[in-house]
Amino acid sequence: MDSSLETAADREQLRRVVIDPVSRVEGHGKVTLLLDEDDHVREARLHIVEFRGFEVFIQGRPYWEVPVMVQRLCGICPVSHHLAASKAMDRVLGIPITRSAEKLRRLMHYGQILQSHALHFFHLSSPDLLFGFESEVGKRNIVGVAAAYPEVARQGVLLRKFGQEVIRATAGKRIHGTGSVPGGMNRHLAVEDRDALRAEIDRMVEWSRAAVELVKRLHRTDPALYDEFGRFRANVMSLVRADGAMDLYHGALRFRNADGKILVDKVPDQSYRSLIREQVKPWSYMKFPYLQQLGPDEGWYQVGPLARVQNCDFIPTPLAEAERREFIDHGRGEPVRATLAYHWARMIELLHAAETIRDLLGDGDLLEGALLADGERGTEGVGIIEAPRGTLIHHYQVGDDDLVTMCNLIVSTTHNNQAMNTAVREVARRYLDGRKLTEGLLNHIEVAIRAYDPCLSCATHALGKMPLVLELADAGGAVVDRVVRD
């Protein structure tokens, strides 16, 4: 697959253009472009410049703190980390969680999907799509959307609010709640919360349908842009339920190649390491995962809505399933690969989340039943969940003294690292190459990154593993000593 434009040969001779920070994404990242005298793009990279290090400082902490501590990774989808860590600790404790606990966690998670997808589409991305990539920058934001399309903005804000209310009702707080614990949950859904959510849910389903329609209308209006912008071949990975259904809370790993053929299927979450390896590159804090059997050059892949909607065999709620079929048909037998199709797929998932919440709210197990169970204690656990942005892996080892001895986190944005870089290069090659750069042209790059809904603050945790070159130079610039750590 195409990895040209990653590193130019004569870097010192080139002009450097930096987009710093990339705006309307979570966390801090930057893009560097190296251009030659004729404005041809010779190198394009997405860098993640912040460092978090949770993998290290979670070591030595008691396991029961972990689901609460690791969710502080992020304020946008803390529930995903909260639940992935809880699932991993369920395995450590050897506990198959109770029916009530699983349904409550599912409700919490689909509330998270709903609010995060609404936030991303309406607040962060819709300004680009509704106004155009090169529109007036001062209006290219949610306030501008509210002025020009008040009903769209209103529905977006209220969809997000509803998702957050689902989280509050299950986790105790809209952000950084503590509902899920190793081995289950610590609360039921209150009847009054259930009733309040039920009173609103039909409207949320309708608005989610309208959101899918909005994206489809955009695709119809400018197919040349929506079907071609940032289009490239990529493998995909996601969790899939045992019967092939989309399941964002639990499943086994499935991997498809760029032609849509299933390469690997039904890999249990506990065996993810047999599937995935990670590569480090000297210019980024974020690792580059790949499918082991294909190697780093061929084995990189996409995760998230575009991957999930095409990786599953069906979506187990009727309205979203109908939309999935239409989406698949749009590819005319080929996988849909355009970067902007992420938004379409994301809105199909938004609808699926709303339908799932509606179905769950009618379930009496949310209101009563055992929340915690017992099990036979082990020492290791993996928890995988489909977070809003894609597959999220938490892996822990816990000593006999109950302290965590090892933590490995592979977050959605990390899986998408190579794909986002490829998207940046595709867009740079197609739209920027040979032209005088303007803010609007540079925004094309950001639009491509934004489509992945990256959470850069979640993505950088390895410590002591990064390759490092240290050079000591004298006053004349000559290198007198050099230390390399691979």
Next chain:
Amino acid sequence: MGGTFLFDGRPVPFEEGQTILQAARAAGHYIPHLCWHPDFPPHGSCKLCIVKVGGRHVSSCALPARDGMEVESNTPEINGERRALLQMLFVEGNHFCPSCEKSGNCQLQALAYELDMSSARFAHFYPDRPVDASHPDVLLDFNRCIFCELCVRASRDVDHKGVFALTGRGIRKHLVVNAESGRLADTDFAVSDRAADICPVGVILHKRVGFAVPIGERKYDEASISIVAMEKGE
């Protein structure tokens, strides 16, 4: 011989031998405290119960009440000093409330809310204090110790085991376990000991019960410490 003193301008009766804090509490007036506990003799180390008597700042848990005293407690000046003491306690240890199991049941946290402490103000020490997870039932997280010695006193005077001690002086003072190895597992400490449930902060924790009670539904989430302390006699 008992008598009456003025507490923030209001008369408070006392009996012979009662401290200012005891008499004030008996009359329904709360004075903040951390190292004081109704079941133990006054200790006078945390200084949170500081009051002003005749222009002098004294520990109300230790000073016997006297007839005609004029005591100032709930004043901007005294609460400001209490807040500064809390800020020093916070920066001296590693207090990360968001993932602490004691959150909502912690007296240090509750007092910070009570006294409107909105920032740490001083530079954090970030001390390196490894946890002791050697005991099968109890975790010791020294990061949160405020040196109140309640565990030392409970283990020595109630449990008659002497499991804990403070060692070092001044800035290097710290809590240790009385065992050659320094590990709790190598003592006769038991989860049923009084010392296992006496810690006002999150140092001594029962293992494997993290967040069973949701944050938001805990003791000091329901009511402020000034109310809880008086109603529950804590």
